[in-house]
Amino acid sequence: QSALTQPASVSGSPGQSITISCTGTSSDVGSYKFVSWYQQHPGKAPKLMIYEVSQRPSGVSDRFSGSKSGNTASLTISGLQAEDEADYYCCSYAGSSTVIFGGGTELTVL
């Protein structure tokens, strides 16, 4: 198992939209609908933002959306706000009851 591939960093201005990619293989992202995304602020535990590719937990802003095409999943944040500045991690089911994370993306709001 190798970590899912995410860009190390992305940035955007307030009000803009950004997309973070998460590339895996046909053995994980490409084969299952079980992709989730987590937001992590410094010194805090990760917070679930998206599950099952595109589902939002109760209480998560609808500015956050998820999608998947082939072996790549994506998290889009629209109407960027200063509070969105954080690290973001993707996660996928990888078969045989195992789970794999991405390396993380640092989002900077300019």
Add this chain to the structure above:
Amino acid sequence: QVELQESGPGLVKPSQTLSLTCTVSGGSTSSGGYYWTWIRQYPGKGLEWIGYIYYTGSAYYNPSLKSRVTISVDTSNNQFSLKLSSVTAADTAVYYCAREKGGGYYFDYWGQGTLVAVSS
């Protein structure tokens, strides 16, 4: 509201066994539908899934750690535990316990995390 809290030594010597416990409140480790999980985060940032356990005792581990990891559940005390043997400096990380929604492979509740350093 489900809450999870990790506890255990913050410093472990190389070659020894790292032991952590997660205490669950607001939810029950004996109820079906959830897997009780350990995840760690290296100082450089990356997250790594260690493994999880069902209330029945069925456990699943990261293949890269399987030979060194044991996760157990104590439903009477509403806790679950992690043991990682033969630790090295590479095992230094923040260790999180979390709840996985069974069958969904996502983690909806997390503990605050506890830093474990491996050093002599």
